[in-house]
Amino acid sequence: MTLTALLQVYVFILAGFVGFFTITRVPPLLHTPLMSATNAISGISLVGSLVLAGSGHDSTSTILGVIAVTSATINVVGGFMITDRMLKMFKKDDKKPAAAPKP
């Protein structure tokens, strides 16, 4: 195993730990937004797709690249927008003290 590969494994494992400890603290209340948020973040494959679509190697890789850019962008844009739309709906009870006495 080369040194670079070893360093990549380092990064992967440490990021996995950070993810684990962060995400175990997300309450079940927000599990659906969590999923759409991580989904948007996994649209990071866009980074690889962009280079592929723009480097003009041959037409096959350009076509694959454009499809990849499109689908990754769907994930990024759609994922973040839907997450925000959901999070906007979560409201606290603002009329709490107004619990009327029983008639």
Add this chain to the structure above:
Amino acid sequence: MRETLTQALYLAASVLFILGLRGLTSPAHARRGMFLAEIGMVLAIAGTLLHHEIISYTWIIIGMIAGSAIGAAMAILMPMTAVPQRTAISHAFGALAATLVGVAEYHLHAGELSRGTMAALGFEVMFGSLTITGSFMAFGKLQELVKSAPVTYPFQNFINITLFLVTTGLFVWMIVDPSNGTVFYTMVALGLLIGVLIVLPIGGADMPVVISLLNSYAGLASSATGFVLGNNVLIIAGALDGASGFILSVIMSRAMNRSFRNVIFGAFGGETGPAAAIGAGDKTVRATSAEDLAVLLGYAHSVIIVPGYGMAVAQAQHEVREVMELIEKRGGEVKFAIHPVAGRMPGHMNVLLAEANVPYDKLKDMDEVNGEFERTDVAIVIGANDVVNPAARTDKGSPIYGMPILNVDQAKNVVVMKRSMATGFAGIDNALFYNPKTQMYFGDAKKPLANLVKELRQLE
């Protein structure tokens, strides 16, 4: 110089992603957190556009405009009830991007890639391809384009295990002989096939586990892409996604009392519980009417509502909120008890109720609320079945024995709102319905709830 700037932007993006996910630990700062993650994504894209290999931006711009238009349309137009489907399909898009990058990488550099890179590439296209078709199948089942009941056929396990072994064999072969294109592309094809086959035998109620698992696989595919391209931001973001999906699938499988091994191999849906005879013998149920129910609820001090998939199907969340408001207006206290696997994806019920303007501090998790049923006047179960079945606590012979449930049967009065006496997903009878404290209120959730709202209004 350019390269350093790119790497600095990637580092900033990675930090912002982590901070963004941290924001999701509380609804109060979740939106701010997501804003950070969005900035992170913009930085990562900006850093990539500086890449020296990019010579033309034409196709990049076309792809990004098309993707933004489709993504935005999906996010704006989609009704909240379709969240599980959308999530499933977007896993497919993410995995598709990762797989195509992997295939192109092989197409361009086959033969010059090191063994280590080939291994990463193998993981990338294998996780990617099975996530593409698996997610499409999950989407089809959730959208009811495909029969959502588990599909089984003879020698299912044998075929799946054989396919798995063949694919693993091809994976090893590909590392030994990297220039052999046939091996590589056969492996991709088998990955696509496995994706279909693992989701085929899965029924609707198992969807929360499957969606979480596919979420994790999509993340791992992105991470593997990072290994292939030597790109740290991909590795980190993919690992975060992978960890998240993994944790969710563990939580979901625990809540369904499935073993951990079951989750890893995705081999579920095998045991179909006995289709027990319903209403047989001397067991009787007590049916109730909207009028009686309104009186019971109108004078209750504390009410806990237990929503299930039935509420989502009937889209009755708005009526449920009205019932809540009317009870509160009369001085009663209302809470919602949410079982982790209620619905078709993790947190499904919370989103639906939040959409219907139920304040989130009334939505309680199982552990938080289970001790309160004893002190509760009325528990209303709306379209849920197995998650409130006391057999999970008491009957060792029951297929769901050991599954954590909501202790609805400890409430002073129980009302079960259900379409009919049909069994739940596990196909087993529910002793709760025959409990003397229980009243059944039959119907399709939406209409009977509307009637209940009317009766509650007339109580004045």
